[in-house]
Amino acid sequence: MSIRFKQRSIMPGFGLSFGYTLFYLCLIVLIPLSAAFLKASKLSWHQFWHIVLSPRALASYRLSFGASLVGAAINLVFGILVAWVLVRYEFPGKRVFDSLVDLPFALPTAVAGISLTTIYAPNGWLGKPLAAVGIKAAYTWVGVAIALTFIGLPFVVRTVQPVLEDLDKELEEAAASLGAGRFQTFARVLLPTILPAAITGFSMAFARAVGEYGSVIFIAGNMPMRTEITPLLIITKLQEYDYAGATAIAVAMLVVSFALLLPINLLQSWSSRREGKEFSPDAPAAVSLEPLYSATESR
């Protein structure tokens, strides 16, 4: 029998739902996205590379990628710690902390931006003590990293948390009965188990941070060559009516974020495979609504 596009089914409504899905997807996402590539294709290769590799653009990539990496790394360490504490220990207010972990997803980025700036400004709640020890946070790359830490905070917590919850106590008991110390058990048994999920969360936080705009521009100071993130550079070029420049950098960013999608998807299937095989072989899929934004943002 020849290969069919769709398997036979008695369920109705495939034509309508599939057709509408495809139509709406093309209308809202695919056609506008291809407009950017079409516009960029009007530039010659030479022009394209000249814009994309200009010193100002390179400085913005360094800041965007560097600060995103710092933010994601902070979230990797503290995310594992927070997930551990929320799953394993009891303390007053635990449920409130647990729910508030998602705040960076729910709080509009502009609101996050102005409040972080107010906190870390030289006369702010934390800016003042930091300034006293000689750290200038707001309007430097440190401020950018702080904002990117904030917006990436939920990713690692929310990817590691379910893995820790499903973890079989017997593994740890086995390690302990074989004479492993508590730290040894953590480093040799627990950490390798949660690592795939943690790295997935790390890369999601990184991917999200690279494109972030609203929460950063208030705290960054926005000085060309020094504290100008790549998305801001696109806006600046637009405001100067330099559409070609804005498009070229936007296409470069699109290519990078699509390139990040592949490793993230691979990581995700790797971690869900590990999880599935070792801990909950026949757990029903999607029992809880746990995936929340972690599954959504930048997957």
Place this chain on the structure above:
Amino acid sequence: MSASAPSRIGQAQATSAITRAISEPAEVRWILISIAVFFLVVFLFLPLGVIFSTALADGIRVYLRTFRDPDTISAVRLTLLTAAIAVPMNLIFGVAAAWAIGKFEFVGKSLLVTLIDLPFSVSPVVSGLIYVLLFGLQGLLGPWLIAHGIRIIFAVPGIVLATIFVTFPFVARELLPMVQAQGNEEEEAALTLGGSGWQTFLRVTLPNVKWALLYGVILCNARAMGEFGAVSVVSGHIRGLTDTMPLHIEVLYNDYQFVPAFAVASLLALLALVTLILKSVIEWKAAQQVGGDFSGETNP
């Protein structure tokens, strides 16, 4: 009787030894909790705190005065209008996509899922830019639109479109795993018993996935009302006309009008808190529903 008592004590001792062996000493636990709480307080509670304390710094009357400003009122109105269009559009799409992908097997399914997720991996600024490149003056359709007197960029339609783009995957994303997990058996039973397609969808599928649906709508709405980057590119920042609440916050903040800026921000922060509370409630309800299904009870 007497023989079982010592063994029970022995068992209890063994259990406590195991518990000790697989948990940390109290002081380690205390230190870890403190670090985690400190981290969360600095990164989550302080930003929330500073919003409300700055908004109310000059008293409740100054706070309330912000909302009598016509520009603020028009920003609130535009934000509500944008969400009122974007959320239903993406809701209809999400239901259609979840039905097509969740209930049928076809070639290229995983590609379709990846494409639906695409807007999440695009920077908000780029999301706005692509509409400018399509509908703007310099854009592909720009000259035609001008000839016909249609304004999309620097006007409300552009804001709505950019918002639809950034919130595009939310409902589909939340609904799809639930629709897939439910399987087709219940629908097939309904169809065999003579139900029509729509009846089956409304009476069988919808009640099963209602919490996921609601959850997706709430997330979609929160993002639609709070979107900044994408909307900022297409809006043109015309005060009182094309400023949404987040854009109005930027304008006020850059004018050094900190109290009004944080007053408007406090509304969006409240929206975020309500979203988080609803999310907790829905998760609890959904867990209950799933629990009920497992124990063989039907949910009323």
